[in-house]
Amino acid sequence: xxxxxxxxxxxxxxxxxxxxxxxxxxxxxxxxxxxxxxxxxxxxxxxxxxxxxxxxxxxxxxxxxxxxxxxxxxxxxxxxxxxxxxxxxxxxxxxxxxxxxxxxxxxxxxxxxxxxxxxxxxx
Amino acid sequence: xxxxxxxxxxxxxxxxxxxxxxxxxxxxxxxxxxxxxxxxxxxxxxxxxxxxxxxxxxxxxxxxxxxxxxxxxxxxxxxxxxxxxxxxxxxxxxxxxxxxxxxxxxxxxxxxxxxxxxxxxxxxxxxxxxxxxxxxxxxxxxx
Numbered sequence: 001x002x003x004x005x006x007x008x009x010x011x012x013x014x015x016x017x018x019x020x021x022x023x024x025x026x027x028x029x030x031x032x033x034x035x036x037x038x039x040x041x042x043x044x045x046x047x048x049x050x051x052x053x054x055x056x057x058x059x060x061x062x063x064x065x066x067x068x069x070x071x072x073x074x075x076x077x078x079x080x081x082x083x084x085x086x087x088x089x090x091x092x093x094x095x096x097x098x099x100x101x102x103x104x105x106x107x108x109x110x111x112x113x114x115x116x117x118x119x120x121x122x123x
Numbered sequence: 124x125x126x127x128x129x130x131x132x133x134x135x136x137x138x139x140x141x142x143x144x145x146x147x148x149x150x151x152x153x154x155x156x157x158x159x160x161x162x163x164x165x166x167x168x169x170x171x172x173x174x175x176x177x178x179x180x181x182x183x184x185x186x187x188x189x190x191x192x193x194x195x196x197x198x199x200x201x202x203x204x205x206x207x208x209x210x211x212x213x214x215x216x217x218x219x220x221x222x223x224x225x226x227x228x229x230x231x232x233x234x235x236x237x238x239x240x241x242x243x244x245x246x247x248x249x250x251x252x253x254x255x256x257x258x259x260x261x262x263x264x265x266x
Binding site: 034036037057058059061064073074075076077079082083086094096099100101 | 149152158162164165169203207210213215225226227229
């Protein structure tokens with residue numbers, strides 16, 4: 001099989017949702033960073049601990065079914081909903097709670113927020 | 124035009140390049156989402172994409188956001204708005220009348236219908252009074 005490992009991501013201070021367990025697979029290897037300024041440190045840490053492939057969503061796009069987790073720095077409305085809507089596990093750097101037209105897609109099983117690198121732990 | 128404050132300055136200006144299929148539905152929620160052209164494909168359907176020509180600063184309360192022919196006075200701005208706009212071309216515009224941003228990405232303007240933009244329309248942020256007179260206070264609605 002593969003050498004992928006799992007991590008557990010818990011909500012940070014003021015955050016919401018989770019915890020999420022993230023395990024990349026050969027079919028779903030991407031740690032998808034949709035943040036400004038390249039691969040966010042939280043995405044880099046998840047990739048390092050799991051063996052997943054860090055991927056910059058602002059450089060090129062990937063199909064949803066290749067994404068093990070999306071790491072976003074959403075201030076609350078757009079990105080915060082679109083990945084959970086597609087059932088993609090979503091980690092928000094900012095401490096947002098469900099809001100906006102897509103809020104009903106945002107569940108504790110799919111979404112965790114307020115996350116810092118220290119909130120990512122090996123399982 | 125007359126009575127314009129001396130220090131009027133465009134801090135951000137951009138041209139709309141594409142408007143996603145879900146944008147009109149979001150307008151019914153008083154919400155308009157912008158992203159730069161390089162944003163991931165999955166965000167295109169819900170957002171107005173655009174190509175900036177001036178990218179100096181994010182909005183502040185009191186600035187005026189000009190969307191096509193409509194002018195909107197900024198009432199409140201969340202803490203991550205400037206980074207989002209300057210790095211990603213991303214803006215969440217909410218016509219909710221909020222005087223405090225409830226979410227860190229919010230830019231709040233008065234409750235009003237937001238325009239459906241089209242490719243080629245210009246989007247800019249102006250500081251120092253477009254609609255507002257030199258005495259400050261409320262922005263003029265008529266022009």
